[in-house]
Amino acid sequence: MKSAEAYEHEQGWDFEKAAMPYVDSLYNTAYRMTRNSEDAEDLVQETYLKAYKYYDKFEEGTNFKAWLFKIMKNTFINNYRKKKLTPHKIDFSEIEESYERVIQKNAPDLIKDPESEIFQDMMDEDVKRALDSLPHDYKMVVLLADIEGFSYKEIAEILDCPVGTVMSRLYRGRKMLERTLLEYARKYGYIRQGEPAKMRSRKDETKGRKKKEQPEEETEVQEPVENEEEVLFSDDEDAELEIEDPEEEEFRIE
Amino acid sequence: MRCNDVKRVAYFFLDGTLGATRQKDFSKHLNLCPDCEARTTIHRRIRLFLKKRLARLSAPRRLKQRLTRSLRAFAD
Numbered sequence: 001m002k003s004a005e006a007y008e009h010e011q012g013w014d015f016e017k018a019a020m021p022y023v024d025s026l027y028n029t030a031y032r033m034t035r036n037s038e039d040a041e042d043l044v045q046e047t048y049l050k051a052y053k054y055y056d057k058f059e060e061g062t063n064f065k066a067w068l069f070k071i072m073k074n075t076f077i078n079n080y081r082k083k084k085l086t087p088h089k090i091d092f093s094e095i096e097e098s099y100e101r102v103i104q105k106n107a108p109d110l111i112k113d114p115e116s117e118i119f120q121d122m123m124d125e126d127v128k129r130a131l132d133s134l135p136h137d138y139k140m141v142v143l144l145a146d147i148e149g150f151s152y153k154e155i156a157e158i159l160d161c162p163v164g165t166v167m168s169r170l171y172r173g174r175k176m177l178e179r180t181l182l183e184y185a186r187k188y189g190y191i192r193q194g195e196p197a198k199m200r201s202r203k204d205e206t207k208g209r210k211k212k213e214q215p216e217e218e219t220e221v222q223e224p225v226e227n228e229e230e231v232l233f234s235d236d237e238d239a240e241l242e243i244e245d246p247e248e249e250e251f252r253i254e
Numbered sequence: 255m256r257c258n259d260v261k262r263v264a265y266f267f268l269d270g271t272l273g274a275t276r277q278k279d280f281s282k283h284l285n286l287c288p289d290c291e292a293r294t295t296i297h298r299r300i301r302l303f304l305k306k307r308l309a310r311l312s313a314p315r316r317l318k319q320r321l322t323r324s325l326r327a328f329a330d
Contacts, residue, residue, distance in 0.1 A: 027313035041317045111292045118299040127307045147308050
């Protein structure tokens, strides 16, 4: 058992140098978690001091950044979440349905002009609001995967849950977030509707309605409602999704 | 792979975690199905959008100074 200090003497490890490169990442995530800069700064500070203190618990060769995130997640739960741990009841079938409605209506306008940013006029405030509208657990997996680029396995480690849960939350979290963004985009006019696109979108709506009447669609709408997690990926598909080779598991975000 | 399968795994396709065979099946389906192609393009574009818009914050300089100070004080 060595403290970082002892380690420093023995092998010249400089905790400060090793840990400081992650301060922006940790702060960015802390800010999204606490929603204000003061708490985010305190959270990062506490994380660093704990990491320094418990450095002997860090297993060499494992991911240092993920380890720091795990400490931060635990610190956050201890400090900030005690009061509001009431689980959200989410009706995912409703989310799927409204997602289908909004995407089918807007798809033609959204895919044209692939060169520009998709909701280029959207205010950062609205992006933030959309993210904050996610239940905490879903927000965390989306942030860790899509902003920080952690693999499913690393996220499972950080959050202390099975990989299947990470994937299920990712699926739902991303979908909820997309739906909210699409709704804002439509409500506030961020989706640019050109004349030809309008004509296409009307056609597409009809197509969408027709699709909904097909039995195939019906089965998908029956997605389990109250039964949390796992359900989505508990069939045999899971085995394949849960990765043959850990190396393959890395995110490749284009 | 059918449209419903594509919808279920589109995010994982974009993550590159489906495994070689299913990645290929997925791509094959996209070449034949404009609806799924459009939908996957939208997922991809939204992801890029979020990555760009949510990754802007960097830690304030005062936090970095505070951390360095406390770490050094802690070590003494």
